[in-house]
């Protein structure tokens with residue numbers, strides 16, 4: 534029995550930072566169950582390692598990010614991801630969230646500094 538989870542994640546320098554709980558402990562919203570928020574998690578995080586420090590050194594929407602949501606009626610997990618996320622990163626999300634099956638979806642809300650042309654910052658993710 535696996536503990537498939539819902540929550541949010543970020544890809545920071547090839548590492549995954551995530552905030553997840555098993556789906557039964559998630560937050561119901563209509564037909565969906567999700568957990569946490571990108572901004573809230575970023576704001577509350579106290580960095581304990583170099584990756585988390587790098588994450589905190591930039592605005593919350595700087596790094597590629599996404600979310601795993603459970604849909605109750607269809608019994609399906611949807612993995613929303615920034616379109617620049619590599620297949621290997623998505624595999625990591627699948628492993629950490631223990632998803633045996635999921636549907637990959639793009640969401641224009643999840644755009645990092647590299648994808649959002651209107652983003653104003655000196656560096657792009659991966660350049661540091």
Ligand SMILES: [Zn+2]
Nearest residue numbers: 615617645648
């Ligand atoms: Zn991106």
